[in-house]
Amino acid sequence: MSATINVSRRGFLTATGGLVLGFVIPVRSIFAAQRGGAPGGDLFAPPPDGKPNAYIHIGSDDSVTFFIPKSEMGQGPTTACSQMLAEELECDWTNVRMQVAPVDPESFGHQTTVGSQAIRSSWDPLRKAGAEARDMLVRAAAGRWNVNPSQCRVANGFVINTTTNARLSYGSLADEAARLPVATNVPLKDPKQFKIIGKPVKRLDTREKVTGRAQFGIDARPAGLVYAVVEHCPVFGGKVASVDAAKARAVPGVKDVIQLSSGVAVVADNTWAAMQGRRALTVQWDEGPGASLTSAGIRQMFADRVKQPGAVARKEGDLATGLAKASKKVDAAYEVPFLAHATMEPMNCTVHAVGETAEAWVPTQSPTTTRAVIAQTLGLPPERVTFHTTYMGGGFGRRGEGELNHVVEAAELAKHMSVPVRLQWSREDDMQHDYYRPAAYVEFSGGLDRSGFPSVFGAKIACPSFAFLRDGLDPIAVAGLSDLHYEIPDLLVTYHLANTNVPVSFWRAPGAAQNTYFAECFLDELCAAGGRDPVDVRRRLLARTPRLLNVLNLAAENAGWGKPLPAGRFRGVAVGANVGSFNAQVAEVSVTAGKLRVHRVVCAFDCGQVINPAILTQQIEGGIIYGLSATLKGEITIDKGRVQQANFNTYDMVRMDEAPLVEVHLVPSTERPTGAGEASNPTIAPAVVNAIFAATGRRIRKLPVRAADLA
């Protein structure tokens, strides 16, 4: 007889078959509708107070199952959050199982995994939930023994009577504990007592990922499943004018052709047949006004916009006065192209609509909003949609709150079907209908004081708005420049709104991903103009930012900054501060016969309290590879309103033979934990580009790095 119970934050909820669900409250207005509001808003608010938070199940067999309300896209929250719960619960880690939690606003609030927030937003509620559950188990045992709870201690899944040394397992106490009220203000552990937090325990999701059993969105196979693909207008904003589907319908295996708001869907009994049917479609498009768009035109528009007044994002001293008295002045313009996210798992969404209910399987960073979007499209209340948050084959912001075009398509399609349907985008769909990292252009004007140190720093940023535009300023588009940590007396950062009809959105470290390249390379130019060492200058300008200064020193020391290198090797340095964390990187490169090789990257990293150093190191190293792909390879270009790249042969990324040795140095800390997933990728581009300058004397002011830049 199984006596599975739910340990929740506000009360043990007796149940016999899993979570107690069924609470019905309307989900918040979806994120897309919030654009224009404040960044973040209540997205990261703790779960609603006074509501159950069903994080923990303890079975009578002593099994412990944690329900983690964060999405797993490889960044490891399902393991790290389990560590937080287990630490306070004092359970046996080897008995811990983990599941991604169902969508349950009553228990978990708004479930989203964006902005490198998974650890930071879980740090308090999960430790508290673990501690409260432990306290209830102790009181249950004390009741059984008729002793004061202070005469009990816990260890590894047991409550122990300190007088008699009698032991009761958590599983044997679960039923009684479930009937007790939750105590408030159960004290949390002193970090010095941590046994699981801070340890490199193995990930809980690895075994299923090395046996092919891990279930991604693309792997959902509900009974009766049919497969669909969608032909999209190649021009952004274009619409279907007419469709001739006769040949498509004749393709073996094709079941139906259905027009959607964004294109024409072909439904078949396997994905390949659907793809063949799609190729047989004849669609006339109304391409609309976007058909004349080109990358050159966009770049010209950016250059024009920075000549107009912009919105002030940051102002220190007075730029004009500073420039007038500078002993030396430096001007430069930098630019980056649009970039695709290119997650390994192409977009997909599986939906089964049956009357007044529906079921969905989606690889998503934003389960609450995704469920709401599906429900809204089907005309159902959200709670009528049974929602499965699957593993994601990569996220990087592509599967966030406002990037749900494929989800809308799947839900529209499901309305027409009586069986479950999986909408599957091709790699080409994914590349050509992404919400891109915006292209951006910056004009700098800087100057030096008499000692050759930077004293003036002006940046005019032209960039499409990500979101949250207010009074002409998009705080995301200027991130990485508006929050520059260098102490420079005269500093002015302005934003010059420059929208196009290319869809844009969050891409791993939005804003900072490009602005860190701009800022750190231009600062390097100022260092060179003053004849000063780039590490020395940064040290001086960061004297009042101790954590950033510390990682700079740590990276420089471990990279051997200032010490001789083998012939042909050169170093570049950059620092980055975003998602609350600090990092510095030193890249070691060679340029031989016009060929660049990034040999080694030393990264020093401070994100406060480390939950799992192994997973954190994965994130830092992975971020560096992701950022290196953007530095050396990534470029989405537009011609006739169309994306010109289609697959990995035209949008390549760093592969095994180009991956540098990455050496990570973590700063021990008991500060509150901050972000990891988006912390390291912005810093690698300037570290590499500054190293190329050291090697060749050439400044690369436009990414990606091209062969011609190195010749």
Next chain:
Amino acid sequence: MTTQFVLNGRPQTIDVVPQIPMLWVLRDTLGLTGTKFGCGVAQCGACTVHVDGNAVRSCQMPAQNVAGKSVTTIEGLPADASHPVQQAWLEEDVPQCGYCQSGQIMAAVALLNKNSRPTDADIDTAMRGNICRCGTYGPIRRAIHRAVDLKAKGGRA
């Protein structure tokens, strides 16, 4: 059209259109979803399986071409992850999102079956066709070297 081949050690008969790539036969027709769709044009390696022991991109392998051959997918490795390559992957905790890892593992197994002690350069050549967007290349390289040691200690091959 009926095609007969050996799938993960067992005889298999399929009745599909001749040109359909094995990727979709495995995933949609046979329900073996461990093999992943990444690009459809043999550029990323997510769909890597073995055909007669060679690593091939199943997205470019028409079903009719496997007639009479032996096909091994990630599901053909031990379900208890006891293969030395799987063991090495566990010990190095290689995967992040994990989506490319079936293909990475199948490519690594094929490499080690032909080259019992690959150099870093051998690994570069054998593995550069497999993209990992999470950037697990360092751990993959370490895991391949570790698998060599595990195999030498008598792990199942």
